[in-house]
Amino acid sequence: MACNATSEVFFKYGTDARTEIEEQAGYFDYIPLAKDSTEIEWYPNFAHSDLFCAYGGSLFAQDEMQVAEHPALGSLREALLAEDVMLLTVEAGMPTPITIRGIERRCAIATDANAEQGRPFGLYGNYFARAKPEAIQLATTPLNLPTITNIIAMEAPPGGYGIYTDSEIEYILVTALTAFSAARIDSCAQSNRGSRVTIHTGFWGCGAYGGNRVLMALLQLLAAHLAKIDRLVFHTGSVARDRDFATAQAILKENLIAGRSTVELSALIGKIHAMDFPWGISDGN
Template identity: 35%
Template sequence: MAAHSRFTDDIWCTPAPSEPQVSVRKIDELRNEIFLQGYQGEFQQALFQAEEMKSKDLYEKYSPSFRDKNKQFIFKYINEVKHYCPSPDRSLLVTRWKPFLPNLTPENLSPTSTKVTFEANVFKYETCGDNQTVEWYLNFANHDLFAFYSGPLLAQDELQVLECVELAALREYFVQTVNTVGSYTTGSDKSTHKTVPTPILISNTERVINMDTNKVYGNAFAKATERQLIQACVYLSQPQTVNLIAIEAPSHGRGSYTREQVNYIITTCYVGFKAAQLLAYKTHALNTKHQRSSSRSGKNGFRTKIHTGWWGCGAYGNNRQMMILTQMLAAYWAQVEEIIFHTQTNEYDKDINAAREIVEKLLLEKNVDRAIDEIVKLNLQWERSNNT
């Protein structure tokens, strides 16, 4: 018999997909709740799939399965010490969207059409206090959503899953069941076979812990002691409602950005941001189910507010000016009322100011293709990954 290297038990096998063990409402039932009658009809074809399920059922039937010992420690603290369980009447909505861009920008755009601010901090997930504003946070996604949640790394994506722990159950649901949404934030164009963005938006999850990541971020998390974990983790007695836009940036390019790359980035942002706006009515209903609120509807019924940051920078190596200006333009074109960039520090004010100036000029261009051409002419250069 031929010699073999030692066999190992350290292999993670995903169960074969099966029928869902939870009740799921699907796109045909949800479409009229997402798109109000007589409004937004032209965007209905952009919604690829949608599923809604009870959070408690999801969490119990598809229990998170953390492999990293430190994440197991946090998960045990959440469940066995704090006895966390989602409320039985709260629902989670997951939607996936096809790529699309307008040919022309909206009429009468100006620098004040969308409120753009920069804050030298990180996501806090605190409500703005306006009951008519629906807030969204970017998830700096992998193309396979939450694929690395259970491992030793604690980057932005994994941090959101650990803090909003039912997202780990959603990942288990994705891989264990035959479902319509799927876990991929990208797809393949049937004609060109090129990769295209298919953003996934998650409405009405909840954040149950706050992790102070000063000493446990990135690869440092796996090396942290239990004492450090206890000091870093704060359980939230009142969970925070969170809505997520999961989009993946292109990565590890070289030289100047090509037109194809710029088009991909701005399409990704635009679809994610426009989808957030389109989901405002349905998401607001989920977010405020137990609150007294007015029932305003129609085009101007709810404000859409997006929280973002250095999406695609750092590990992915994108140019900071490029990622700021494309997100800003996408917000303007999608007619989002407000976008906040959480920049952690004031270190990159020069890039921010340069991006602002570029965007103000590009707002005068009404043709989207020509605006993209102008961005390409900037010859912005890819940066190097910081390997975080």
């Protein structure tokens, strides 16, 4: 659904407005749209509850990578802290995603494994701290003509064990739905009524936080439909035709929304809970 002037809270899923789903191998590339495009794109920051709090640390995960390539995000944090304003994506136990528009991307940093350039295991996660400065410099390409990025910051639940509870599933869905809805509303506020809204995402909360890859993909797909996002681009990392993402898509189409006009959210959450998704294990990054 392209932008319109109204915002709604969606308690039911309707089959009248389907989100276009696109799978893309690789990671966020922030390729700018054509100049005449009316589409508005958003990229997630898989945030800590204290947004950008570790941007100066030795770990180099998605949050730190994004700040390194968009240095104004670090400046934004420091400026707000100087005014005693906290950037919190969770407050009082409730998700409070943050949207940030119009951030310049000033460089591109390669994190893939490249022994010839001094990063035999890449730069992601803890490998960044072990890399020599020369290797980091070789991996960094300045963008003399910076591109512009819109960002949605949202935190996944930081770890769990056993089978996901219905309250955990509801919390994750509400977080993603709130973030995606905010992006759509923000897009409508800055554009004409005909603009399409695209959200890029990936396996949110499935690294250091140990989230279940199928469930986290499934809940984001569902949230995109509920928020009436026009297009969701799911980046699967190094694997093309990712099996976990394919499973999530199949569950959504065949088990949750097939042949239905409207479905109560509570019924959807109950059905997902009955699938007994187990928590995963942190990857240490």
